[in-house]
Amino acid sequence: MTVLNETTAPTTAPPRLPDPHHAAASWLSVLRLPHCARLLGATLLGRLPLGVAPVALLLAVRDQGGSYTWGAALAAAFGLAVAAGQPMLGRLVDRIGQTIPILTGALLSAIALTVVPVAGTDRPITQLTAALVAGAAAPPLEASLRALWSQVVPSAAHLRAAYGLDSGSQELVYVAGPLLATAITALAGSTTALATTGLLGLAGAVTVASSTPSRAWRPTRTRTAGILGALRPAGLRTLLLALVAVGAALGALTVSALATAERYGIAWLSGALPAALSIGALIGCAVCTAIPWTESLGTQLVQAGAGFAISWLPLCLGPGPNASVVLAAVPGMFFGALLVSAYQAIDVLAHPGMVTESYGWLVSAFGVGTALGTASAGPWHGSLFVPAAAAATALALLHAVQSRLDRGMRS
Template identity: 40%
Template sequence: MLSATLVGRLPTAMAPVALLLAARADHAGTGLGAVLAAVYALTGAIGQPLLGRAVDRTRLSVVALTAAALAGAAFNALALVGPARNPALAIGLAAVAGLATPPLEAGLRAMWPRLLDRRDQDAAFALDSASQPLVFVAGPVVATVLCQLVSPAAALNFCAAAGLAGTAVVATRRPARSRQPAGESVHWLGPLRSHGLLVLLGAATLLGVALGSMNVYALALADKAGSGWYAGLVPTALSLGSLIGGLLWWPANQALQSVAILFAAPFAPFLLAPSGPGAVALAIIPGLYLARWLTMAFQLGDRLAPSGTKTEAAAWLIAVIGLGSAAGTALAGQIAVHGPETTATVPLAGAVGAAITLNLGRRLISSPS
């Protein structure tokens, strides 16, 4: 289930890079590519809570397979459409691909309590969190290799194939085919009535700004260095750092507020115009704290969410990170023409803003409200 989920989620890491490079290959500006990537992330953020609610009322297999088929069709159509020649159509297809992103991550997190004994659930969540960076290590690499050695269209076709293949394997498993347990009646706001969770969601949105804008920073660096490979290498280095941090570094008794500060500080050196190899090396450092940031956020979100809204709370965390990523991509895309040093202000601002939000809301997130 976990392995298939990782394969099915590859498009979420591949698509932003593939869309940026597809627009560039069609002689469109970085701005259009950034808009496509931002629309994909934004609609993905909108779709996850909606699809998650549909899963709660039916079955993961039905919802995920339908969504994967629709997203795959949109990716294949994008491979045939020239973004520069048909910008409106390309934007619409990117929106469909994002909106129909299969809810595999939220679905799997909701399944752990049903799949495993209580004593094994902590280990499962740790493995889940540590393995997530694999998607964001492999995704940009695969997208960049296909774009550079074959074509951006091939990368978009691969997005369709990977999403459908991974989802199909998940859908064949018995837990995905089982109807979700009926939940208790809750307030119409669901988990959003928790003040502490709202603080956490605000910080997660700003984290998404930092992550989404790094893709555009990488493209600006690639333009400056004259090598398209950096468009994939910088996001890959960030994800690789997250993988290393998730597997090897697991500090006890550390607050999320402290982890957020440690994540934010390493973005400052990007303002000093590092060389291409230097930027790749620097990107590993904030990544070392990323997996821990995400793991602690999901654990905290589960604790802050009112009874009966745990799955929806996880879906909202995923959604707001995607929303922030869309905003970061769009904002960075508008200033990328001024060079990577200027573009680097966006991920720094997002990461610092997340740390400030968590520290200002320390009292609210210390207990459910």
């Protein structure tokens, strides 16, 4: 296998299955490869709006005297539009390449974010439309990067390490995003915060799209998969349903964390529990890519799913505030391992020539699941049994897809 150089013109590659006799590769070894550090760093920069915009939209509405309800509605509209737009833009990438969808999407999204504070709360339809456009046009950087990894790393071990580095580092977007939104708003106002958010996203998108691997990437010409597109393979649909359930567990935790904070009378718990899970995910990604693998891909996915499901149970027992923070990191660690295996599963199950759209659906699955989990946890007053039930559902679905993964079947 050859690492991409300045003269290599890649297309989508066949999936690289884990080799049980292959030693693990480190994250540092991935970052030292040509193009990898630039692609990862620019993708994280370009995806910052996904973490910043929801909070910045809420703060912009409040700055203009609007209600929390309207601010939350704009933030939710942005998130749902992202979930709808990613697979559609991914499909476009699979047809015409990465450059136009990434650059056009980033530019439209940046302009739309600027329109929200300019329109003001006295023009709610304009604000809502702008929030929807900003989300739907968000460039498919996450999916595009995962389509590029197999082109810029030299082995299956490096590919697994790249997926671990990718999934672990994306947690930084959702940790740093709200902090950045709050800081810029406090220093320069909400209008500047949204404008800066769009510019950061545009800068990251330009850096990715102008890189040699992205410019040289070409779609694989293949017969159409029909109206379902990338969703045609049954195994992929089952995997995506499992990831919706995983996302539901994460979304429910947001409400559960607030309920836990109110129950103990400790406000910081509402942020500490999700943060602990994110830190756990980063650790889990690092650990599962630092050691050699011996199990089949389907077994790895089910084992990670089982750990994710079981690790919610101690939290359901109400262990106390400090112990809850520590225990919240445990499902995060299994979530990190699950993500790495899920990325490899997409490579195996995706319809030929539709890998970017398939990764777009993965992003969408998590977004839809998070929204469903947040909504479903409310009537149960933030009970931690809700994320536990969602995780158990995910495990059942992962068992259903295991045999297809191990046979490398796409239909």
